[in-house]
Amino acid sequence: MRYQFKTEYIQDIRLFRWGGARAFWTLLGVYTLIVAGLNLFMPGQMTALNWVGLGAVSAVLYTVVVRKVAGDALWYGLLGIVVLTAPFVLDIYFVSQLTLVYIYAIAGVGLMLLVGQAGLISLGHAAFMACGAYVAAIMSQQGYDLLVILPAAVLISAMLGFIVGLPALRMTGIYLGFATYAFAYIFEEVLARADGLTGGNNGMLVEMPQLFTFLDGVKIGGLELGPIVIDNEVKLYFLSLALVALTILVGINILRSPTGRAFSAIRDSEVAAEALGVNLAIYKTAAFAISAGMAGLAGALNAYFLSYIFPEAFTILVSIELLVMVLVGGLGSPLGVVFGAIFIVMVPEMVAIAKDILPPAIGEQPGLKNGVYGLILILFLIFEPLGIHGWWLKAKTYFNLFPLYKQGLFKRQKSYMVSERDR
Amino acid sequence: MAKSDAFLEVDDLAIHFGGIKAVDGVTFSVKKGEVYTIIGPNGAGKSTIFNLIGRIYDPTHGSVSFEGKRISRLPTHKIVGRGIARTFQNIELFEMATVLDNMLLGRHAHLGAGLLSHMGFFPHVRREEERHRHMIEEVIDFLDLQHYRDQRIAELPYGVRKVVELGRALATEPKLLLLDEPSSGLNVEETEDMAFWISDIQSILGITVVMVEHDMTLVNEVSDRVLAINYGKVIAEGTPEEVQVHPEVIRAYLGGDEDEPAEGPKEGEGDGEG
Amino acid sequence: MDKAFEVLWRIIAGASLVAFVSPPFLFLFGVIDSSALMLYLQQVVSGVANGCVYALVALGIVLIYKATETINFAQGEILMIGAFLAFTFINILGMNFWLGALLAAGGTALVGMGVDRIIIRPMVGQPAFAIVMVTIGFGFVARSAVSMVPGWGTDSYAIERPFAADVFTWGEIAISYDHAMIVATTVVLCAALFLFFRYTKLGIAMQASSQNQLAAYYMGIPVRQIFTLIWGLSAGVAGLAGLMLAPFTFVHTNMGMVVFRAFPAAVLGGFGSIPGAIVGGIIIGIVESLSGFYLDEGIKNVAAYVVLLLVLVLKPEGIFGVVHRKKV
Known part of the structure; x- marks a missing residue:
């Protein structure tokens, strides 16, 4: 086991524990140096396979050289390399699957903050995604820049979240779930009715957005600049990657800041939170607004991903899918959300593969996917309330404590929510 | 009046x-x-x-x-x-949070930075957190809670929870x-400790x-x-x-x-x- | 603040009530003619009939909630299973309608008890929301599993009934036999449940377990088994509701969506009150039917949710509910 000697209090609020940020940048530096060197001396040799090989070589080098200082950061560094090189190496189909993982993770971080941290239940998150999606679709049609569209999608969804959060001041627990569900249903109906703006039930096509439109026609020393049109999977991949990184960063920042603490206070005891000066009205609505803003961002990206949206794409099933995602992934950590997002994207793939093996009476059923979701959800809730993230924690502890790990170590940890009749 | x-x-x-x-x-x-x-x-x-x-x-x-x-x-x-700070009859701590987080919530009324700067975790937020942390460490020393600092409330025995709740109230710097x-719920020894602390709170902290x-x-x-x-x-x-x-x-x-x-x-x- | 909400609630509820009872008086004073009044009453009758189905589903949810603090999101799927069982017994096996209905209710009760035993009991002591998610998971599994049963699948079926899909008239109001059966069954069922809870040992034991698990346990009541029986009872009621819903939505894997009409009913009645669930269900049925007829088909879809939001914001304890206050 690694002992940490506390020399400064700031250790407890660091973004990456054990000096992660520094290690990440060193790893990136090692990698870039090698790539640049090879490019100089062996031009034309940089095929996709070589990129991966180089990643592996630099990771090994890095392990030997920097591991002593870095610890956990090795994994973050490796992850960084993998996600940055993935679109050049992987089949385009997998690239878009990864994009979907990022989109789900963005919405998931928001939902995790709301459900896991603030203990407020939402069965209506699909509505916030729908809001973001329609804002993005409508504004792209008008030819706005992504730099305007995305903040607008986030802000408008957050406003909506703020409004939905107002009933949260009067109720708790599953009642809030009902209220959010009712709101989402009404919102879906409104989208279907407002056909002048949204195309109603026929849905609307989403035009591909442009980034940096202000660069149109700008020249710097003979080099002509222009806007970037997000018109293929790889560009959308990098856009989503940047945004998911930003969202997770914001999520972690909230979790380690006083705001995150106030959220958890609301979750565990409203009376005590108020007695300590937490303004319930502000923090509850803020939790909803932040969460809805992130869902809106995911919705906007999803609109570009699907390139065609309609109200039925955002029903309660989507809201529940998001909840399944954060629960299976493991509440309380952004890492768990990412695991959950991978899970939710992988299940349909697995089901598609299983269809070839299973007898047609089972395999041919359209409901199979949801059945598998349901089954896995039940199994996780009964046997592993900490979710996939719980496995991760256990594996990590196992290796850290080897050979001293004992079975009952995580026994006392309950899952992350409380909700009682009398609150 | x-x-x-x-x-x-x-x-x-x-x-x-x-x-x-x-x-x-x-x-x-x-x-x-x-x-x-x-x-x-x-x-x-x-x-x-x-x-x-x-x-x-x-x-x-x-x-x-x-x-x-x-x-x-x-x-x-x-x-x-x-x-004005208070403790509760049946202990109202934040069960799923650590002792440290519970205490830091006692500093909530003294927060300067707002939600947006928390999202960015800017340097002044970091400095503020560190300042509050210094104050909390004083309370932890005062009540001898060093040993439990990083433990979750749900893992603590009742007597310690009672002290943590007192600490959280003290962290608000009340008058x-x-x-x-x-x-209530403490054994004889713990009750004696509590009596000492109450006298200390009156005489030392005023x-x-x-x-x-x-x-x-x-x-x-x-x-x-x-x-x-x-x-x-x-x-x-x-x-x-x-x-x-x-x-x-x-x-x-x-x-x-x-x-x-x-x-x-x-x-x-x-x-x-x- | 709370007072203002209460006043607003009274104004809205009072105005709705006045609007609801006004047509006969409007007719008496000659404002509307008799055909308009009959049309109105026709809508009310069909609203009450639909509302009875909501009421029965809500009743099942409330029974379980009162006893175990679990909100069963899979009540709709249990109802769906009940309808499919009835379809199997009556259409496929060719049984007598009433016998088939009874067997279907019994079979659904067994399913409910199985759900409690297999997936709910391991969750006892977990946070309420986790248990809710388990029931949602079960709902997914049930829908998927039903679609895989040979002879069931994802098609829609109608259950054969001894009476024609016909109407009889009462004054100028046409009432379908299906509607009449729903109302009659609901009344009989409510009476039976009332007598059961009031006079049988088991019913009293169920009430005791709902009010205070620990005390009931110390009095020698086998609380866990009682909870399983409550799940069975609730599922049996849902099975009957499924049978009665069948003529309107057909027997289909998605017929369980009716549960999202039952939640507004249960909340309106003050979640946890059995008479409240019945009254709430009937009110939701009437509101839907009237708003669909006089306003717009789209309004009909959202009417239940508008009511739900209003109740949750203005009067979260519902009509018959009790205010819970946490002691500190």
């Missing part, structure tokens, strides 16, 4: 739940720097008085003033900002501390303490003055010795519905609004 010399002034305070007069015209005042104890049989309305001072309930009539300013119309979350049955307590040993040890109430009404006030021999008090404990002697075993079960 309050008299200028009184620190906490409760004037003709009353609250009715339906037909039940849980607190019925209670008047008392607490001087700066003293330890003031409220005693009374179960269901006498002691905790309800705390909940009225802490603005969890709206009084039916009457008023509460603190440092000469009326606080009985303030929103609940503003109370701590005036310098007035409301302790709702500080010794904080005024108002407490509700059943354990008469603890009451005698630390209280400057005692208020006895029954059925929501004041029946006696004075030094611990005076109140204990007061005929009304003896009758309340022995002759009422309760069989509890005045110096009997301490009562772990809560008394409530009823």
Whole structure:
């Protein structure tokens, strides 16, 4: 086991524990140096396979050289390399699957903050995604820049979240779930009715957005600049990657800041939170607004991903899918959300593969996917309330404590929510 | 309005739940720097008085003033900002958070940075966190909680939770501390520790303490003055010795519905609004 | 603040009530003619009939909630299973309608007890929301599993009934036999449940377990088994509701969506009150039917949710509910 000697209090609020940020940048530096060197001396040799090989070589080098200082950061560094090189190496189909993982993770971080941290239940998150999606679709049609569209999608969804959060001041627990569900249903109906703006039930096509439109026609020393049109999977991949990184960063920042603490206070005891000066009205609505803003961002990206949206794409099933995602992934950590997002994207793939093996009476059923979701959800809730993230924690502890790990170590940890009749 | 010399002034305070007069015209005042104890049989309305001072309930009539300013119309979350902190009868800690986070929540009223800067975790947020952390470490040292710093409340024994809750109240840097049955659920040794801390809080930190307590040993040890109430009404006030021999008090404990002697075993079960 | 909400609630509820009872008086004073009044009453009748189905589903949810603090999101799927069982017994096996209905209710009760035993009991002590998610998971699994049963699948079926899909007239109001059966069954069922809870030992034991698990346990009541029986009872009621819903939505894997009409009913009645669930269900049925007829088909879809939001914001304890206050 690694002992940490506390020399400064700031250790407890660091973004990456054990000096992660520094290690990440060193790893990136090692990698870039090698790539640049090879490019100089062996031009034309940089095929996709070589990129991966180089990643592996630099990771090994890095392990030997920097591991002593870095610890956990090795994994973050490796992850960084993998996600940055993935679109050049992987089949385009997998690239878009990864994009979907990022989109789900963005919405998931928001939902995790709301459900896991603030203990407020939402069965209506699909509505916030729908809001973001329609804002993005409508504004792209008008030819706005992504730099305007995305903040607008986030802000408008957050406003909506703020409004939905107002009933949260009067109720708790599953009642809030009902209220959010009712709101989402009404919102879906409104989208279907407002056909002048949204195309109603026929849905609307989403035009591909442009980034940096202000660069149109700008020249710097003979080099002509222009806007970037997000018109293929790889560009959308990098856009989503940047945004998911930003969202997770914001999520972690909230979790380690006083705001995150106030959220958890609301979750565990409203009376005590108020007695300590937490303004319930502000923090509850803020939790909803932040969460809805992130869902809106995911919705906007999803609109570009699907390139065609309609109200039925955002029903309660989507809201529940998001909840399944954060629960299976493991509440309380952004890492768990990412695991959950991978899970939710992988299940349909697995089901598609299983269809070839299973007898047609089972395999041919359209409901199979949801059945598998349901089954896995039940199994996780009964046997592993900490979710996939719980496995991760256990594996990590196992290796850290080897050979001293004992079975009952995580026994006392309950899952992350409380909700009682009398609150 | 309050008299200028009184620190906490409760004037003709009353609250009715339906037909039940849980607190019925209670008047008392607490001087700066003293330890003031409220005693009374179960269901006498002691905790309800705390909940009225802490603005969890709206009084039916009457008023509460603190440092000469009326606080009985303030929103609940503003109370701590005036310098009043409290503990709860059945412990209201944040179960899934660590001791450290619980204590840091005590600093909530002293926060400077807002939500947007928290999202970015800018340098000034970092500096502020560090400053609060220094203060928390002082409280942790004061109450000998070093060992439990990173443990979650759900993993702690009851006695430690009680101390953590006291620590969280101290972290708010209060001028007035409301302790709702500080010794309930503690063993003899832990109760003695609690008595020491209450005296230290009064003498070293200079904080005024108002407490509700059943354990008469603890009451005698630390209280400057005692208020006895029954059925929501004041029946006696004075030094611990005076109140204990007061005929009304003896009758309340022995002759009422309760069989509890005045110096009997301490009562772990809560008394409530009823 | 709370007072203002209460006043607003009274105004809205009072105005709705006045609007609801006004047509007969409007007719008496000659403002509307008799055909308009009959049309109105026709809508009310069909609203009450639909509302009875909501009421029965809500009743099942409330029974379980009162006892175990679990909100069963899979009540709709249990109803769906009940309808499929009835379809199997009556259409496929060719049984007598009433016998088939009884067997279907019994079979659904067994399913409910199985759900409690297999997936709910391991969750006892977990946070309420986790248990809710388990029931949602079960709902997914049930829908998927039903679609895989040979002879069931994802098609829609109608259950054969002894009476024609016909109407009889009462005055100028046409009432279908299906509607009449729903109302009659609901009344009989409610009466039976009332007598059961009031006079049988088991019913009283169920009430005791709902009110205080620990005390009931110390009095020698086998609380866990009682909870399983409550799940069975609730599922049996849902099975009957499924049978009665079948003529309108057909027997289909998605017919369980009716549960999202039952939640507003249960909340309106003050979640946890059995008479409340019945009254709430009937009110939701009437509101839907009237708003669909006089306003717009789209309004009909959202009417239940508008009511739900209003109740949750203005009067969260519902019509018959009790205010819970946490003691500190």
